[in-house]
Amino acid sequence: MGLRLVTRLRDLVELVRAPAALTVPGDSLAGAASAGWPGSARGVALLPVASTCLYWAGMALNDYADREQDAVERPERPIPSGRITARTALGVAAGLTAAGVGLAAAAGGRTAAVTAGALAAAVWAYDLGPKTGALGAATMASTRALDVVLGATAGGGAGVRRSLVPAALVAGHTASITSLSRGEVHGTSTASARGSAVATAAVAAAVGLHSLRTSPNRASGVVTAALSGLYATTVLAAQLKAVRSPDGPTVRRATGAGIRGLVPLQGALAAAAGSPAVGLGVAASAPVGRWAMKMVSPT
Incomplete structure:
Protein backbone atom coordinates (compact mmCIF):
# COMPACT_ATOMS: atom_id res chain seq x y z
CA MET A 1 0.00 0.00 0.00
CA GLY A 2 2.83 2.37 0.90
CA LEU A 3 4.66 1.70 -2.36
CA ARG A 4 1.44 2.22 -4.33
CA LEU A 5 0.90 5.59 -2.62
CA VAL A 6 4.44 6.71 -3.39
CA THR A 7 4.01 5.69 -7.01
CA ARG A 8 0.76 7.62 -7.27
CA LEU A 9 2.33 10.73 -5.77
CA ARG A 10 5.17 10.50 -8.28
CA ASP A 11 2.64 10.13 -11.07
CA LEU A 12 0.79 13.25 -9.90
CA VAL A 13 4.06 15.17 -9.75
CA GLU A 14 4.68 14.22 -13.36
CA LEU A 15 1.09 15.00 -14.37
CA VAL A 16 1.26 18.59 -13.13
CA ARG A 17 4.95 19.06 -14.10
CA ALA A 18 5.49 20.06 -10.46
CA PRO A 19 9.09 21.39 -10.78
CA ALA A 20 8.10 23.71 -13.63
CA ALA A 21 5.96 25.63 -11.11
CA LEU A 22 9.22 27.19 -9.88
CA THR A 23 8.86 29.48 -12.91
CA VAL A 24 5.48 30.73 -11.64
CA PRO A 25 5.92 32.74 -8.38
CA GLY A 26 8.14 35.27 -10.14
CA ASP A 27 5.16 36.38 -12.25
CA SER A 28 3.13 37.64 -9.32
CA LEU A 29 6.21 38.94 -7.51
CA ALA A 30 7.14 41.02 -10.56
CA GLY A 31 3.57 42.29 -10.68
CA ALA A 32 3.55 43.13 -6.98
CA ALA A 33 6.91 44.93 -7.26
CA SER A 34 5.71 46.98 -10.22
CA ALA A 35 2.62 48.00 -8.23
CA GLY A 36 4.67 49.07 -5.22
CA TRP A 37 3.91 46.01 -3.06
CA PRO A 38 0.22 46.74 -2.46
CA GLY A 39 -1.77 45.24 0.39
CA SER A 40 -0.57 43.06 3.23
CA ALA A 41 2.46 40.78 3.33
CA ARG A 42 0.04 37.87 3.75
CA GLY A 43 -1.77 38.81 0.55
CA VAL A 44 1.45 39.20 -1.43
CA ALA A 45 2.62 35.80 -0.13
CA LEU A 46 -0.64 34.02 -0.98
CA LEU A 47 -0.82 35.12 -4.60
CA PRO A 48 2.19 33.07 -5.79
CA VAL A 49 0.57 30.04 -4.18
CA ALA A 50 -2.67 30.77 -6.01
CA SER A 51 -0.72 31.12 -9.27
CA THR A 52 1.01 27.81 -8.69
CA CYS A 53 -2.31 26.04 -8.16
CA LEU A 54 -3.65 27.45 -11.42
CA TYR A 55 -0.48 26.49 -13.27
CA TRP A 56 -0.66 22.92 -12.01
CA ALA A 57 -4.35 22.83 -12.93
CA GLY A 58 -3.41 23.80 -16.47
CA MET A 59 -0.80 21.05 -16.72
CA ALA A 60 -3.24 18.38 -15.54
CA LEU A 61 -5.95 19.67 -17.87
CA ASN A 62 -3.49 19.76 -20.77
CA ASP A 63 -2.77 16.06 -20.37
CA TYR A 64 -6.48 15.32 -20.05
CA ALA A 65 -7.26 17.20 -23.26
CA ASP A 66 -4.28 15.77 -25.19
CA ARG A 67 -4.57 12.16 -23.98
CA GLU A 68 -5.41 10.72 -27.40
CA GLN A 69 -2.61 12.60 -29.17
CA ASP A 70 -0.20 11.70 -26.36
CA ALA A 71 -1.08 8.04 -26.77
CA VAL A 72 0.59 8.27 -30.19
CA GLU A 73 3.32 10.87 -29.66
CA ARG A 74 4.14 10.59 -25.92
CA PRO A 75 2.88 7.26 -24.63
CA GLU A 76 5.13 7.56 -21.56
CA ARG A 77 3.00 10.34 -20.07
CA PRO A 78 0.83 9.45 -17.02
CA ILE A 79 -2.54 9.11 -18.77
CA PRO A 80 -1.64 7.10 -21.91
CA SER A 81 0.68 4.90 -19.85
CA GLY A 82 -2.25 4.02 -17.56
CA ARG A 83 -0.68 5.42 -14.38
CA ILE A 84 -3.32 8.16 -14.05
CA THR A 85 -6.90 7.93 -15.32
CA ALA A 86 -8.38 10.70 -17.43
CA ARG A 87 -11.09 11.20 -14.81
CA THR A 88 -8.47 11.68 -12.09
CA ALA A 89 -6.59 14.22 -14.20
CA LEU A 90 -9.78 16.20 -14.79
CA GLY A 91 -10.60 16.11 -11.09
CA VAL A 92 -7.10 17.33 -10.19
CA ALA A 93 -7.47 20.19 -12.67
CA ALA A 94 -10.86 21.23 -11.29
CA GLY A 95 -9.73 21.02 -7.67
CA LEU A 96 -6.57 23.03 -8.24
CA THR A 97 -8.51 25.65 -10.20
CA ALA A 98 -10.95 26.12 -7.32
CA ALA A 99 -8.06 26.31 -4.85
CA GLY A 100 -6.23 28.91 -6.94
CA VAL A 101 -9.22 31.21 -7.29
CA GLY A 102 -10.11 30.79 -3.61
CA LEU A 103 -6.58 31.64 -2.45
CA ALA A 104 -6.52 34.70 -4.71
CA ALA A 105 -9.80 35.90 -3.22
CA ALA A 106 -8.38 35.47 0.27
CA ALA A 107 -5.28 37.42 -0.71
CA GLY A 108 -6.77 40.40 -2.54
CA GLY A 109 -10.54 40.31 -2.35
CA ARG A 110 -12.81 40.88 -5.32
CA THR A 111 -10.20 42.31 -7.72
CA ALA A 112 -7.83 39.41 -7.15
CA ALA A 113 -10.67 36.88 -7.41
CA VAL A 114 -11.88 38.35 -10.72
CA THR A 115 -8.32 38.38 -12.10
CA ALA A 116 -7.73 34.79 -10.98
CA GLY A 117 -11.07 33.81 -12.50
CA ALA A 118 -10.05 35.35 -15.82
CA LEU A 119 -6.70 33.54 -15.59
CA ALA A 120 -8.44 30.24 -14.89
CA ALA A 121 -10.79 30.80 -17.84
CA ALA A 122 -7.82 31.47 -20.12
CA VAL A 123 -6.09 28.30 -18.89
CA TRP A 124 -9.15 26.16 -19.57
CA ALA A 125 -9.76 27.84 -22.93
CA TYR A 126 -6.21 27.11 -24.02
CA ASP A 127 -6.21 23.48 -22.91
CA LEU A 128 -9.65 22.59 -24.24
CA GLY A 129 -9.49 24.70 -27.41
CA PRO A 130 -7.26 24.58 -30.49
CA LYS A 131 -3.63 25.04 -29.43
CA THR A 132 -2.11 25.60 -32.86
CA GLY A 133 -1.77 28.91 -34.65
CA THR A 143 -2.33 33.38 -18.97
CA ARG A 144 1.15 34.60 -18.06
CA ALA A 145 0.15 38.25 -18.50
CA LEU A 146 -2.80 37.78 -16.15
CA ASP A 147 -0.50 36.02 -13.70
CA VAL A 148 1.71 39.11 -13.53
CA VAL A 149 -1.33 41.36 -13.12
CA LEU A 150 -2.59 39.07 -10.35
CA GLY A 151 0.43 40.01 -8.27
CA ALA A 152 -0.62 43.66 -8.41
CA THR A 153 -4.08 42.96 -6.97
CA ALA A 154 -3.06 42.18 -3.38
CA GLY A 155 -4.25 45.62 -2.28
CA GLY A 156 -7.17 45.88 -4.70
CA GLY A 157 -6.96 47.34 -8.17
CA ALA A 158 -4.97 50.53 -7.55
CA GLY A 159 -1.64 49.17 -8.78
CA VAL A 160 -2.86 47.11 -11.71
CA ARG A 161 -2.05 49.74 -14.33
CA ARG A 162 1.62 49.81 -13.31
CA SER A 163 1.88 46.05 -13.88
CA LEU A 164 0.77 46.18 -17.51
CA VAL A 165 4.20 46.71 -19.10
CA PRO A 166 5.83 43.79 -17.19
CA ALA A 167 2.77 41.70 -18.04
CA ALA A 168 3.15 42.51 -21.74
CA LEU A 169 6.85 41.59 -21.74
CA VAL A 170 6.21 38.24 -20.05
CA ALA A 171 3.36 37.64 -22.49
CA GLY A 172 5.62 38.34 -25.46
CA HIS A 173 8.17 35.83 -24.26
CA THR A 174 5.46 33.26 -23.57
CA ALA A 175 3.89 33.61 -27.03
CA SER A 176 7.29 33.06 -28.62
CA ILE A 177 8.05 29.95 -26.59
CA THR A 178 4.57 28.55 -27.14
CA SER A 179 4.93 28.89 -30.90
CA LEU A 180 8.35 27.22 -30.82
CA SER A 181 7.06 24.35 -28.66
CA ARG A 182 4.81 23.15 -31.49
CA GLY A 183 7.91 21.53 -32.96
CA GLU A 184 8.93 19.55 -29.88
CA VAL A 185 7.98 16.22 -31.43
CA HIS A 186 8.33 16.57 -35.19
CA GLY A 187 10.59 19.61 -35.40
CA THR A 188 9.85 23.10 -36.72
CA SER A 189 10.91 25.41 -39.52
CA THR A 190 14.04 27.50 -39.47
CA ALA A 191 11.86 30.59 -39.82
CA SER A 192 9.88 29.70 -36.69
CA ALA A 193 13.01 29.10 -34.65
CA ARG A 194 14.52 32.35 -35.94
CA GLY A 195 11.33 34.21 -35.03
CA SER A 196 11.59 32.99 -31.43
CA ALA A 197 15.21 34.13 -31.25
CA VAL A 198 14.29 37.59 -32.57
CA ALA A 199 11.44 37.80 -30.03
CA THR A 200 13.80 36.94 -27.18
CA ALA A 201 16.23 39.67 -28.23
CA ALA A 202 13.37 42.15 -28.51
CA VAL A 203 12.03 41.33 -25.04
CA ALA A 204 15.50 41.70 -23.51
CA ALA A 205 15.93 45.10 -25.19
CA ALA A 206 12.48 46.20 -24.04
CA VAL A 207 13.31 45.26 -20.45
CA GLY A 208 16.35 47.53 -20.68
CA LEU A 209 14.28 50.43 -21.96
CA HIS A 210 11.65 49.82 -19.29
CA SER A 211 14.36 49.86 -16.64
CA LEU A 212 15.65 53.24 -17.82
CA ARG A 213 12.20 54.66 -17.17
CA THR A 214 11.40 52.94 -13.88
CA ALA A 225 20.89 44.67 -16.73
CA ALA A 226 22.57 41.58 -15.32
CA LEU A 227 19.40 39.51 -15.17
CA SER A 228 18.08 40.61 -18.56
CA GLY A 229 21.49 39.75 -20.00
CA LEU A 230 21.33 36.32 -18.35
CA TYR A 231 17.84 35.83 -19.77
CA ALA A 232 18.91 36.79 -23.29
CA THR A 233 22.08 34.75 -23.42
CA THR A 234 20.71 31.51 -21.97
CA VAL A 235 17.49 31.48 -23.98
CA LEU A 236 19.08 32.73 -27.18
CA ALA A 237 21.86 30.15 -27.06
CA ALA A 238 19.32 27.32 -27.15
CA GLN A 239 17.15 29.02 -29.76
CA LEU A 240 20.07 29.64 -32.11
CA LYS A 241 20.86 25.94 -31.95
CA ALA A 242 17.27 25.32 -33.03
CA VAL A 243 17.74 27.76 -35.91
CA ARG A 244 20.72 25.72 -37.11
CA SER A 245 19.04 22.36 -36.48
CA PRO A 246 15.24 22.67 -36.04
CA ASP A 247 14.65 18.97 -35.27
CA GLY A 248 12.37 17.77 -32.47
CA PRO A 249 14.97 17.12 -29.71
CA THR A 250 16.74 20.44 -30.32
CA VAL A 251 13.46 22.35 -30.32
CA ARG A 252 12.45 20.55 -27.11
CA ARG A 253 15.66 21.69 -25.43
CA ALA A 254 15.11 25.23 -26.66
CA THR A 255 11.56 25.16 -25.31
CA GLY A 256 12.83 23.99 -21.93
CA ALA A 257 15.41 26.79 -21.92
CA GLY A 258 12.63 29.25 -22.72
CA ILE A 259 10.53 28.02 -19.81
CA ARG A 260 13.47 28.29 -17.42
CA GLY A 261 14.32 31.69 -18.91
CA LEU A 262 11.15 33.11 -17.43
CA VAL A 263 12.89 33.19 -14.05
CA PRO A 264 15.67 35.70 -14.86
CA LEU A 265 13.16 37.69 -16.91
CA GLN A 266 10.84 37.95 -13.91
CA GLY A 267 13.78 38.85 -11.69
CA ALA A 268 14.83 41.61 -14.08
CA LEU A 269 11.32 43.07 -14.07
CA ALA A 270 11.16 43.04 -10.27
CA ALA A 271 14.55 44.77 -10.11
CA ALA A 272 13.46 47.36 -12.67
CA ALA A 273 10.55 48.21 -10.37
CA GLY A 274 12.95 49.05 -7.56
CA SER A 275 13.25 45.66 -5.86
CA PRO A 276 16.71 44.36 -6.81
CA ALA A 277 16.91 42.02 -3.80
CA VAL A 278 13.62 40.38 -4.83
CA GLY A 279 14.88 40.14 -8.39
CA LEU A 280 18.03 38.36 -7.26
CA GLY A 281 15.98 36.11 -5.00
CA VAL A 282 13.72 35.10 -7.88
CA ALA A 283 16.73 34.44 -10.11
CA ALA A 284 18.38 32.37 -7.38
CA SER A 285 15.65 29.74 -7.78
CA ALA A 286 16.84 29.01 -11.33
CA PRO A 287 19.52 26.42 -10.41
CA VAL A 288 17.00 24.56 -8.24
CA GLY A 289 14.51 24.61 -11.09
CA ARG A 290 17.10 23.41 -13.59
CA TRP A 291 17.99 20.47 -11.34
CA ALA A 292 14.34 19.61 -10.64
CA MET A 293 13.41 19.76 -14.32
CA LYS A 294 16.01 17.11 -15.04
CA MET A 295 13.95 14.81 -12.81
CA VAL A 296 10.55 15.73 -14.28
CA SER A 297 10.28 17.27 -17.76
CA PRO A 298 8.63 20.71 -17.83
CA THR A 299 7.26 20.13 -21.36
Missing part, protein backbone atom coordinates in the same frame (compact mmCIF):
# COMPACT_ATOMS: atom_id res chain seq x y z
CA ALA A 134 -1.64 32.49 -33.44
CA LEU A 135 -4.80 32.17 -31.36
CA GLY A 136 -3.37 29.36 -29.27
CA ALA A 137 -0.12 31.24 -28.65
CA ALA A 138 -2.03 34.40 -27.75
CA THR A 139 -4.25 32.54 -25.31
CA MET A 140 -1.25 30.99 -23.59
CA ALA A 141 0.47 34.38 -23.47
CA SER A 142 -2.62 35.86 -21.83
CA SER A 215 14.57 51.99 -11.97
CA PRO A 216 14.81 54.33 -8.97
CA ASN A 217 18.52 53.81 -8.26
CA ARG A 218 21.78 52.43 -9.62
CA ALA A 219 21.45 49.07 -7.84
CA SER A 220 18.13 48.41 -9.53
CA GLY A 221 19.56 49.28 -12.93
CA VAL A 222 22.63 47.10 -12.48
CA VAL A 223 20.64 44.06 -11.34
CA THR A 224 18.11 44.55 -14.14
Whole structure:
Protein backbone atom coordinates (compact mmCIF):
# COMPACT_ATOMS: atom_id res chain seq x y z
CA MET A 1 0.00 0.00 0.00
CA GLY A 2 2.83 2.37 0.90
CA LEU A 3 4.66 1.70 -2.36
CA ARG A 4 1.44 2.22 -4.33
CA LEU A 5 0.90 5.59 -2.62
CA VAL A 6 4.44 6.71 -3.39
CA THR A 7 4.01 5.69 -7.01
CA ARG A 8 0.76 7.62 -7.27
CA LEU A 9 2.33 10.73 -5.77
CA ARG A 10 5.17 10.50 -8.28
CA ASP A 11 2.64 10.13 -11.07
CA LEU A 12 0.79 13.25 -9.90
CA VAL A 13 4.06 15.17 -9.75
CA GLU A 14 4.68 14.22 -13.36
CA LEU A 15 1.09 15.00 -14.37
CA VAL A 16 1.26 18.59 -13.13
CA ARG A 17 4.95 19.06 -14.10
CA ALA A 18 5.49 20.06 -10.46
CA PRO A 19 9.09 21.39 -10.78
CA ALA A 20 8.10 23.71 -13.63
CA ALA A 21 5.96 25.63 -11.11
CA LEU A 22 9.22 27.19 -9.88
CA THR A 23 8.86 29.48 -12.91
CA VAL A 24 5.48 30.73 -11.64
CA PRO A 25 5.92 32.74 -8.38
CA GLY A 26 8.14 35.27 -10.14
CA ASP A 27 5.16 36.38 -12.25
CA SER A 28 3.13 37.64 -9.32
CA LEU A 29 6.21 38.94 -7.51
CA ALA A 30 7.14 41.02 -10.56
CA GLY A 31 3.57 42.29 -10.68
CA ALA A 32 3.55 43.13 -6.98
CA ALA A 33 6.91 44.93 -7.26
CA SER A 34 5.71 46.98 -10.22
CA ALA A 35 2.62 48.00 -8.23
CA GLY A 36 4.67 49.07 -5.22
CA TRP A 37 3.91 46.01 -3.06
CA PRO A 38 0.22 46.74 -2.46
CA GLY A 39 -1.77 45.24 0.39
CA SER A 40 -0.57 43.06 3.23
CA ALA A 41 2.46 40.78 3.33
CA ARG A 42 0.04 37.87 3.75
CA GLY A 43 -1.77 38.81 0.55
CA VAL A 44 1.45 39.20 -1.43
CA ALA A 45 2.62 35.80 -0.13
CA LEU A 46 -0.64 34.02 -0.98
CA LEU A 47 -0.82 35.12 -4.60
CA PRO A 48 2.19 33.07 -5.79
CA VAL A 49 0.57 30.04 -4.18
CA ALA A 50 -2.67 30.77 -6.01
CA SER A 51 -0.72 31.12 -9.27
CA THR A 52 1.01 27.81 -8.69
CA CYS A 53 -2.31 26.04 -8.16
CA LEU A 54 -3.65 27.45 -11.42
CA TYR A 55 -0.48 26.49 -13.27
CA TRP A 56 -0.66 22.92 -12.01
CA ALA A 57 -4.35 22.83 -12.93
CA GLY A 58 -3.41 23.80 -16.47
CA MET A 59 -0.80 21.05 -16.72
CA ALA A 60 -3.24 18.38 -15.54
CA LEU A 61 -5.95 19.67 -17.87
CA ASN A 62 -3.49 19.76 -20.77
CA ASP A 63 -2.77 16.06 -20.37
CA TYR A 64 -6.48 15.32 -20.05
CA ALA A 65 -7.26 17.20 -23.26
CA ASP A 66 -4.28 15.77 -25.19
CA ARG A 67 -4.57 12.16 -23.98
CA GLU A 68 -5.41 10.72 -27.40
CA GLN A 69 -2.61 12.60 -29.17
CA ASP A 70 -0.20 11.70 -26.36
CA ALA A 71 -1.08 8.04 -26.77
CA VAL A 72 0.59 8.27 -30.19
CA GLU A 73 3.32 10.87 -29.66
CA ARG A 74 4.14 10.59 -25.92
CA PRO A 75 2.88 7.26 -24.63
CA GLU A 76 5.13 7.56 -21.56
CA ARG A 77 3.00 10.34 -20.07
CA PRO A 78 0.83 9.45 -17.02
CA ILE A 79 -2.54 9.11 -18.77
CA PRO A 80 -1.64 7.10 -21.91
CA SER A 81 0.68 4.90 -19.85
CA GLY A 82 -2.25 4.02 -17.56
CA ARG A 83 -0.68 5.42 -14.38
CA ILE A 84 -3.32 8.16 -14.05
CA THR A 85 -6.90 7.93 -15.32
CA ALA A 86 -8.38 10.70 -17.43
CA ARG A 87 -11.09 11.20 -14.81
CA THR A 88 -8.47 11.68 -12.09
CA ALA A 89 -6.59 14.22 -14.20
CA LEU A 90 -9.78 16.20 -14.79
CA GLY A 91 -10.60 16.11 -11.09
CA VAL A 92 -7.10 17.33 -10.19
CA ALA A 93 -7.47 20.19 -12.67
CA ALA A 94 -10.86 21.23 -11.29
CA GLY A 95 -9.73 21.02 -7.67
CA LEU A 96 -6.57 23.03 -8.24
CA THR A 97 -8.51 25.65 -10.20
CA ALA A 98 -10.95 26.12 -7.32
CA ALA A 99 -8.06 26.31 -4.85
CA GLY A 100 -6.23 28.91 -6.94
CA VAL A 101 -9.22 31.21 -7.29
CA GLY A 102 -10.11 30.79 -3.61
CA LEU A 103 -6.58 31.64 -2.45
CA ALA A 104 -6.52 34.70 -4.71
CA ALA A 105 -9.80 35.90 -3.22
CA ALA A 106 -8.38 35.47 0.27
CA ALA A 107 -5.28 37.42 -0.71
CA GLY A 108 -6.77 40.40 -2.54
CA GLY A 109 -10.54 40.31 -2.35
CA ARG A 110 -12.81 40.88 -5.32
CA THR A 111 -10.20 42.31 -7.72
CA ALA A 112 -7.83 39.41 -7.15
CA ALA A 113 -10.67 36.88 -7.41
CA VAL A 114 -11.88 38.35 -10.72
CA THR A 115 -8.32 38.38 -12.10
CA ALA A 116 -7.73 34.79 -10.98
CA GLY A 117 -11.07 33.81 -12.50
CA ALA A 118 -10.05 35.35 -15.82
CA LEU A 119 -6.70 33.54 -15.59
CA ALA A 120 -8.44 30.24 -14.89
CA ALA A 121 -10.79 30.80 -17.84
CA ALA A 122 -7.82 31.47 -20.12
CA VAL A 123 -6.09 28.30 -18.89
CA TRP A 124 -9.15 26.16 -19.57
CA ALA A 125 -9.76 27.84 -22.93
CA TYR A 126 -6.21 27.11 -24.02
CA ASP A 127 -6.21 23.48 -22.91
CA LEU A 128 -9.65 22.59 -24.24
CA GLY A 129 -9.49 24.70 -27.41
CA PRO A 130 -7.26 24.58 -30.49
CA LYS A 131 -3.63 25.04 -29.43
CA THR A 132 -2.11 25.60 -32.86
CA GLY A 133 -1.77 28.91 -34.65
CA ALA A 134 -1.64 32.49 -33.44
CA LEU A 135 -4.80 32.17 -31.36
CA GLY A 136 -3.37 29.36 -29.27
CA ALA A 137 -0.12 31.24 -28.65
CA ALA A 138 -2.03 34.40 -27.75
CA THR A 139 -4.25 32.54 -25.31
CA MET A 140 -1.25 30.99 -23.59
CA ALA A 141 0.47 34.38 -23.47
CA SER A 142 -2.62 35.86 -21.83
CA THR A 143 -2.33 33.38 -18.97
CA ARG A 144 1.15 34.60 -18.06
CA ALA A 145 0.15 38.25 -18.50
CA LEU A 146 -2.80 37.78 -16.15
CA ASP A 147 -0.50 36.02 -13.70
CA VAL A 148 1.71 39.11 -13.53
CA VAL A 149 -1.33 41.36 -13.12
CA LEU A 150 -2.59 39.07 -10.35
CA GLY A 151 0.43 40.01 -8.27
CA ALA A 152 -0.62 43.66 -8.41
CA THR A 153 -4.08 42.96 -6.97
CA ALA A 154 -3.06 42.18 -3.38
CA GLY A 155 -4.25 45.62 -2.28
CA GLY A 156 -7.17 45.88 -4.70
CA GLY A 157 -6.96 47.34 -8.17
CA ALA A 158 -4.97 50.53 -7.55
CA GLY A 159 -1.64 49.17 -8.78
CA VAL A 160 -2.86 47.11 -11.71
CA ARG A 161 -2.05 49.74 -14.33
CA ARG A 162 1.62 49.81 -13.31
CA SER A 163 1.88 46.05 -13.88
CA LEU A 164 0.77 46.18 -17.51
CA VAL A 165 4.20 46.71 -19.10
CA PRO A 166 5.83 43.79 -17.19
CA ALA A 167 2.77 41.70 -18.04
CA ALA A 168 3.15 42.51 -21.74
CA LEU A 169 6.85 41.59 -21.74
CA VAL A 170 6.21 38.24 -20.05
CA ALA A 171 3.36 37.64 -22.49
CA GLY A 172 5.62 38.34 -25.46
CA HIS A 173 8.17 35.83 -24.26
CA THR A 174 5.46 33.26 -23.57
CA ALA A 175 3.89 33.61 -27.03
CA SER A 176 7.29 33.06 -28.62
CA ILE A 177 8.05 29.95 -26.59
CA THR A 178 4.57 28.55 -27.14
CA SER A 179 4.93 28.89 -30.90
CA LEU A 180 8.35 27.22 -30.82
CA SER A 181 7.06 24.35 -28.66
CA ARG A 182 4.81 23.15 -31.49
CA GLY A 183 7.91 21.53 -32.96
CA GLU A 184 8.93 19.55 -29.88
CA VAL A 185 7.98 16.22 -31.43
CA HIS A 186 8.33 16.57 -35.19
CA GLY A 187 10.59 19.61 -35.40
CA THR A 188 9.85 23.10 -36.72
CA SER A 189 10.91 25.41 -39.52
CA THR A 190 14.04 27.50 -39.47
CA ALA A 191 11.86 30.59 -39.82
CA SER A 192 9.88 29.70 -36.69
CA ALA A 193 13.01 29.10 -34.65
CA ARG A 194 14.52 32.35 -35.94
CA GLY A 195 11.33 34.21 -35.03
CA SER A 196 11.59 32.99 -31.43
CA ALA A 197 15.21 34.13 -31.25
CA VAL A 198 14.29 37.59 -32.57
CA ALA A 199 11.44 37.80 -30.03
CA THR A 200 13.80 36.94 -27.18
CA ALA A 201 16.23 39.67 -28.23
CA ALA A 202 13.37 42.15 -28.51
CA VAL A 203 12.03 41.33 -25.04
CA ALA A 204 15.50 41.70 -23.51
CA ALA A 205 15.93 45.10 -25.19
CA ALA A 206 12.48 46.20 -24.04
CA VAL A 207 13.31 45.26 -20.45
CA GLY A 208 16.35 47.53 -20.68
CA LEU A 209 14.28 50.43 -21.96
CA HIS A 210 11.65 49.82 -19.29
CA SER A 211 14.36 49.86 -16.64
CA LEU A 212 15.65 53.24 -17.82
CA ARG A 213 12.20 54.66 -17.17
CA THR A 214 11.40 52.94 -13.88
CA SER A 215 14.57 51.99 -11.97
CA PRO A 216 14.81 54.33 -8.97
CA ASN A 217 18.52 53.81 -8.26
CA ARG A 218 21.78 52.43 -9.62
CA ALA A 219 21.45 49.07 -7.84
CA SER A 220 18.13 48.41 -9.53
CA GLY A 221 19.56 49.28 -12.93
CA VAL A 222 22.63 47.10 -12.48
CA VAL A 223 20.64 44.06 -11.34
CA THR A 224 18.11 44.55 -14.14
CA ALA A 225 20.89 44.67 -16.73
CA ALA A 226 22.57 41.58 -15.32
CA LEU A 227 19.40 39.51 -15.17
CA SER A 228 18.08 40.61 -18.56
CA GLY A 229 21.49 39.75 -20.00
CA LEU A 230 21.33 36.32 -18.35
CA TYR A 231 17.84 35.83 -19.77
CA ALA A 232 18.91 36.79 -23.29
CA THR A 233 22.08 34.75 -23.42
CA THR A 234 20.71 31.51 -21.97
CA VAL A 235 17.49 31.48 -23.98
CA LEU A 236 19.08 32.73 -27.18
CA ALA A 237 21.86 30.15 -27.06
CA ALA A 238 19.32 27.32 -27.15
CA GLN A 239 17.15 29.02 -29.76
CA LEU A 240 20.07 29.64 -32.11
CA LYS A 241 20.86 25.94 -31.95
CA ALA A 242 17.27 25.32 -33.03
CA VAL A 243 17.74 27.76 -35.91
CA ARG A 244 20.72 25.72 -37.11
CA SER A 245 19.04 22.36 -36.48
CA PRO A 246 15.24 22.67 -36.04
CA ASP A 247 14.65 18.97 -35.27
CA GLY A 248 12.37 17.77 -32.47
CA PRO A 249 14.97 17.12 -29.71
CA THR A 250 16.74 20.44 -30.32
CA VAL A 251 13.46 22.35 -30.32
CA ARG A 252 12.45 20.55 -27.11
CA ARG A 253 15.66 21.69 -25.43
CA ALA A 254 15.11 25.23 -26.66
CA THR A 255 11.56 25.16 -25.31
CA GLY A 256 12.83 23.99 -21.93
CA ALA A 257 15.41 26.79 -21.92
CA GLY A 258 12.63 29.25 -22.72
CA ILE A 259 10.53 28.02 -19.81
CA ARG A 260 13.47 28.29 -17.42
CA GLY A 261 14.32 31.69 -18.91
CA LEU A 262 11.15 33.11 -17.43
CA VAL A 263 12.89 33.19 -14.05
CA PRO A 264 15.67 35.70 -14.86
CA LEU A 265 13.16 37.69 -16.91
CA GLN A 266 10.84 37.95 -13.91
CA GLY A 267 13.78 38.85 -11.69
CA ALA A 268 14.83 41.61 -14.08
CA LEU A 269 11.32 43.07 -14.07
CA ALA A 270 11.16 43.04 -10.27
CA ALA A 271 14.55 44.77 -10.11
CA ALA A 272 13.46 47.36 -12.67
CA ALA A 273 10.55 48.21 -10.37
CA GLY A 274 12.95 49.05 -7.56
CA SER A 275 13.25 45.66 -5.86
CA PRO A 276 16.71 44.36 -6.81
CA ALA A 277 16.91 42.02 -3.80
CA VAL A 278 13.62 40.38 -4.83
CA GLY A 279 14.88 40.14 -8.39
CA LEU A 280 18.03 38.36 -7.26
CA GLY A 281 15.98 36.11 -5.00
CA VAL A 282 13.72 35.10 -7.88
CA ALA A 283 16.73 34.44 -10.11
CA ALA A 284 18.38 32.37 -7.38
CA SER A 285 15.65 29.74 -7.78
CA ALA A 286 16.84 29.01 -11.33
CA PRO A 287 19.52 26.42 -10.41
CA VAL A 288 17.00 24.56 -8.24
CA GLY A 289 14.51 24.61 -11.09
CA ARG A 290 17.10 23.41 -13.59
CA TRP A 291 17.99 20.47 -11.34
CA ALA A 292 14.34 19.61 -10.64
CA MET A 293 13.41 19.76 -14.32
CA LYS A 294 16.01 17.11 -15.04
CA MET A 295 13.95 14.81 -12.81
CA VAL A 296 10.55 15.73 -14.28
CA SER A 297 10.28 17.27 -17.76
CA PRO A 298 8.63 20.71 -17.83
CA THR A 299 7.26 20.13 -21.36
